[in-house]
Every structure is written in C-alpha cells, then in structure tokens.
Amino acid sequence: MNTKLGAHEVMEVHEVLTDTIDGINQFQLYRPHVQDPQLATILNNQIQFLIREYNNMVQAVNQHGGAEAIPYRKPSDNFSPTYGLDNPSPQSPNTSINQMNDRDVASGMLGCQKSTATLRMAASLECADPQIRRIMQQGAVNSSEQAYEVWQYMNQKGYYQVPTLKDVTTSTMVNTYTPAATATDRTPGHIQQ
Numbered sequence: 656m657n658t659k660l661g662a663h664e665v666m667e668v669h670e671v672l673t674d675t676i677d678g679i680n681q682f683q684l685y686r687p688h689v690q691d692p693q694l695a696t697i698l699n700n701q702i703q704f705l706i707r708e709y710n711n712m713v714q715a716v717n718q719h720g721g722a723e724a725i726p727y728r729k730p731s732d733n734f735s736p737t738y739g740l741d742n743p744s745p746q747s748p749n750t751s752i753n754q755m756n757d758r759d760v761a762s763g764m765l766g767c768q769k770s771t772a773t774l775r776m777a778a779s780l781e782c783a784d785p786q787i788r789r790i791m792q793q794g795a796v797n798s799s800e801q802a803y804e805v806w807q808y809m810n811q812k813g814y815y816q817v818p819t820l821k822d823v824t825t826s827t828m829v830n831t832y833t834p835a836a837t838a839t840d841r842t843p844g845h846i847q848q
Contacts, residue, residue, distance in 0.1 A: 660716075660784060667778035668716055671791065674774055675709045678767050685763060688755040697808060698764065701801050708794060715790050722786070724793030727800045734807045738817045758814040761805055765815075768802035 660668070682702045689695045708725055715722035749755060772795050779791035809815035819825070 660787070661781075663781040664783055664787065667781045667791070668712070668787065671775055671778050671794065672709065672712060672716075674771055675705060675712070678771055679705045679709065681767055682764065685755075685760045688760055689757060691757045691812075694757050694761060694808060697804060698760070701764070701768075701804075704797070704801075708797065712790055712794070715787055722790065724790045725797070726793060727797040729800055731807065734811075736807075736810050736817060737813075738819050740816050740818050741813065743816050757812070758809070761809045761812075761814060765802055765805045765809065768798045768805060772796075772798035772802060 679702060682698060682705070685698060686695075689698055704725075704727055711722045711725055749759065775791050775798060776795035779788050779795060782788035782791055806815055810817065820828075
C-alpha cells in the first residue's frame with residue numbers, strides 16, 4: 656500500500672472504491688430486467704469499463720505499476736436531443752421487483768453515474784498525489800460521459816423528456832449576461848467601442 660497518501664486522500668479513495676464496487680453490483684442486479692438489446696449493450700459495456708476502472712484505481716493506490724487515467728469512450732456527438740414534453744407518463748414506485756422495466760433500469764443507471772461523477776470530482780479536490788488526483792478527475796469525466804450515454808438512450812426512447820421555457824423567457828434570461836471588461840479595457844488611453 657502506498658503510505659505516502661494524506662488522510663483526506665485515503666478516505667476519499669476509500670469512498671470512491673466502495674462507490675465503484677456498489678455501482679458494479681447495482682448494475683449487475685439490473686441485468687435480468689433489461690429487455691432492450693440497446694440498453695443491454697450500454698449496461699454490459701459500462702459494467703466492463705467500471706471493472707477496468709476499479710482495477711486501475713486499486714493498482715494506482717497500491718503502486719503496482721504505472722496506472723494511468725483511463726478515458727471512457729465518448730457517447731455519440733451526432734445525437735440531437737428531443738426538447739419539450741410530449742404527454743409524459745405518470746411516475747410512481749414499483750410495488751414489485753417484477754415490474755422493473757427498461758425505463759427503471761436506465762433511470763437507476765443515470766442516477767448512479769450522476770452521483771458517482773460528483774463523488775469523484777469532490778475526491779479529486781482532496782488528492783495531493785498527482786496520479787491519483789488525475790485518475791479521480793478522469794473518473795468524474797468518465798461517469799459524466801456514461802451518464803450522458805444513458806441519458807441519450809432515455810431521451811431517444813421518450814423516458815427522459817426535456818421541459819423548455821417560453822422562448823421569450825429563455826432569451827431574456829440568457830441575454831441578461833454580458834461580457835466582463837478585461838484589464839486592457841480599463842487601461843488609460845484605451846478607447847472602448
């Protein structure tokens with residue numbers, strides 16, 4: 656074990672490794688409930704990647720070689736989200752495990768990846784070791800990309816609809832912000848346009 660780690664670092668690494676184990680186990684519990692082959696592929700790919708990422712973190716912490724941050728393959732940039740609400744289905748908890756469906760699985764995966772991204776980024780802020788810090792940062796990005804991959808699936812299937820504001824409200828809010836003046840804008844003799 657690497658004994659040159661700070662107390663905060665050790666505790667954060669412990670939390671991230673435990674969270675990663677829990678995520679792998681949670682995703683494996685979802686497997687029997689998946690019906691859609693597209694979702695099954697996403698789930699299986701993410702499980703395999705989480706296992707590789709976990710092993711890499713363990714190797715880095717135990718210093719059994721030069722473990723590097725592993726990037727997750729980026730979800731498709733060709734995706735065009737569907738905006739607006741189209742008669743969303745009412746939501747309520749299942750009363751039986753037998754009611755679990757693809758929407759439930761995808762939603763659970765999304766929630767897991769979102770919270771993991773937050774946990775890993777917070778952990779990176781407590782790391783003094785540059786290698787472990789970078790692995791935590793990349794891990795946060797990976798979880799974000801995995802969450803977006805699941806979100807794309809959910810949006811495509813109509814499971815995750817994106818509410819919008821009226822155009823005038825969006826425009827008013829966005830146009831409230833203007834660029835800040837830079838130091839060169841305030842120097843004597845500078846003419847503002």
